[in-house]
Amino acid sequence: MRVHLVNPSHISFGTAVITPRWLYVLAAATPRSWGDPVLCDETLELLDPAAIAAGDVVGIGIHTANALRGYEVGRLARERGAWVVFGGIHPTLYPDEALDLGGAHAVVKGDGDEVWATVLDDCARGEPKRIYEAGQVPGKDFKSARWDLLPANRYMWASVQTVRGCPKHCSFCSVWRTDGQAPRQRDAEAVVAEVVELRRRGFRFIALADDNFYPVTLADLAQAARRSDPARLRLLEAQRAERFELMARLAQLPDDLVFYTQITMEAAEDDAFLEAMARARIRGALVGVESVTPEGLKDVYKGFNLTGDELVTRLRKFEQRGVYVLGSFIFGLPSDRPETFDATAELAERAGVAFAQFVMLTPFPGTVDFERWEREAHEACERVDGIPVSRHWLIHPERRPKVYAPHPVMSPDEIRRRTQGVWDRFYALPRIWARARVVRSLRGRLAFVLISKLYRQMYANTGIATDSARMARSARMARWIAKPCRRLFMAAPMPDLQVPAA
Numbered sequence: 350m351r352v353h354l355v356n357p358s359h360i361s362f363g364t365a366v367i368t369p370r371w372l373y374v375l376a377a378a379t380p381r382s383w384g385d386p387v388l389c390d391e392t393l394e395l396l397d398p399a400a401i402a403a404g405d406v407v408g409i410g411i412h413t414a415n416a417l418r419g420y421e422v423g424r425l426a427r428e429r430g431a432w433v434v435f436g437g438i439h440p441t442l443y444p445d446e447a448l449d450l451g452g453a454h455a456v457v458k459g460d461g462d463e464v465w466a467t468v469l470d471d472c473a474r475g476e477p478k479r480i481y482e483a484g485q486v487p488g489k490d491f492k493s494a495r496w497d498l499l500p501a502n503r504y505m506w507a508s509v510q511t512v513r514g515c516p517k518h519c520s521f522c523s524v525w526r527t528d529g530q531a532p533r534q535r536d537a538e539a540v541v542a543e544v545v546e547l548r549r550r551g552f553r554f555i556a557l558a559d560d561n562f563y564p565v566t567l568a569d570l571a572q573a574a575r576r577s578d579p580a581r582l583r584l585l586e587a588q589r590a591e592r593f594e595l596m597a598r599l600a601q602l603p604d605d606l607v608f609y610t611q612i613t614m615e616a617a618e619d620d621a622f623l624e625a626m627a628r629a630r631i632r633g634a635l636v637g638v639e640s641v642t643p644e645g646l647k648d649v650y651k652g653f654n655l656t657g658d659e660l661v662t663r664l665r666k667f668e669q670r671g672v673y674v675l676g677s678f679i680f681g682l683p684s685d686r687p688e689t690f691d692a693t694a695e696l697a698e699r700a701g702v703a704f705a706q707f708v709m710l711t712p713f714p715g716t717v718d719f720e721r722w723e724r725e726a727h728e729a730c731e732r733v734d735g736i737p738v739s740r741h742w743l744i745h746p747e748r749r750p751k752v753y754a755p756h757p758v759m760s761p762d763e764i765r766r767r768t769q770g771v772w773d774r775f776y777a778l779p780r781i782w783a784r785a786r787v788v789r790s791l792r793g794r795l796a797f798v799l800i801s802k803l804y805r806q807m808y809a810n811t812g813i814a815t816d817s818a819r820m821a822r823s824a825r826m827a828r829w830i831a832k833p834c835r836r837l838f839m840a841a842p843m844p845d846l847q848v849p850a851a
């Protein structure tokens with residue numbers, strides 16, 4: 350009786366950019382009495398169903414985008430007589446779907462870190478519950494990942510989590526609803542121990558897979574002080590102090606490490622925080638710019654962002670402190686107009702962002718935007734292969750319509766073409782090469798160019814393109830680029846590296 354953990358994907362690249370952290374965390378949550386779980390990341394290779402035997406337990410983690418493939422895997426595993434258990438954001442929102450369509454015996458809602466051992470015991474007794482309400486585990490109880498189970502030479506970046514939850518409430522994002530608005534921060538020592546283990550194995554680049562690395566802003570502190578709320582102020586100050594403690598510990602690690610995280614733009618006004626990030630070698634951050642107009646920010650409930658020259662200055666501040674920005678922009682907001690596309694591309698260039706992603710406003714389950722759109726889509730009763738478009742993730746990928754929120758002045762195709770145009774402009778080779786000047790060594794510049802091209806192939810062409818031949822070409826190209834890219838990111842292992850004394 351073995352445990353299998355599967356990260357489903359319709360497309361396999363042979364090499365992946367970032368380790369799917371949940372696989373290795375759930376492996377750690379699997380009691381040793383079950384033996385080492387068999388891990389399958391389908392972004393590398395598809396599952397071999399013959400590896401599953403009757404009585405095994407197959408845990409499948411899904412989000413909305415890979416739900417359909419997850420359900421195929423679930424049915425395959427059930428046909429082979431295995432116990433099938435689903436977890437992840439999507440089954441947390443739609444548990445019945447996994448039970449009805451994915452062959453699931455059980456669904457875990459919420460964080461699996463603690464409940465997984467119980468699920469396995471219940472399966473062993475032949476009595477799994479249909480639903481496990483696992484809720485939100487406190488930061489101190491997050492499991493450290495089983496990196497000893499990593500396959501050799503497959504991933505470029507490792508991933509470590511330092512905090513779950515985000516206090517904001519952006520309308521296109523489900524994180525604040527599924528992970529909660531109270532930041533759950535992990536103990537610095539647990540984070541450092543994982544980073545040391547990864548560096549021993551030759552990983553230099555580590556993504557801090559956090560919802561929001563900067564959960565307490567200066568404005569939050571000022572507001573708590575203004576409201577004469579000493580308890581709230583003490584809590585926020587303690588949370589902020591924990592962030593600084595973590596960054597101070599990261600700063601003690603080997604100086605060839607590079608961290609990357611996700612953060613809100615407000616961090617740029619917090620000099621002490623930016624300095625601590627630089628010392629900790631947090632050299633890159635995904636910053637959700639979303640829109641370059643005040644109307645656009647209002648559309649997504651993100652009024653705390655800036656626009657125009659102030660936005661350029663704020664984004665440049667990250668770079669001045671050595672934190673390179675991956676700017677994330679959304680197209681298709683109700684206030685967007687045809688001229689918004691060029692204005693966004695120009696601003697991204699003026700602000701000196703090193704990387705950028707341009708996503709089309711897509712209503713994802715669990716978000717405020719989705720609820721609004723779902724009501725309208727339900728009224729319109731549009732269907733593909735008998736499936737309502739409000740459940741677009743259940744339609745076969747080849748026939749799946751790209752689902753975008755309806756727009757007052759542009760058609761979905763116009764938004765898609767213009768978005769593709771901005772990707773083409775931002776990732777033209779001469780522009781990438783000019784941006785690569787932020788890296789000093791030739792090897793570093795080469796890595797910058799390759800990762801830019803890879804990102805573009807993996808995301809823009811497979812994510813936005815509507816034509817399947819183009820998607821297949823992009824997947825082939827990504828496969829081809831990924832191998833040399835991986836070698837550029839790795840370093841000589843440091844097997845004797847120790848956790849520095851606190």
Ligand code: SF4
Nearest residue numbers: 515517518519522524
């Ligand atoms: S988009 Fe970012 S800042 Fe907004 S709620 Fe989601 S995680 Fe938080």
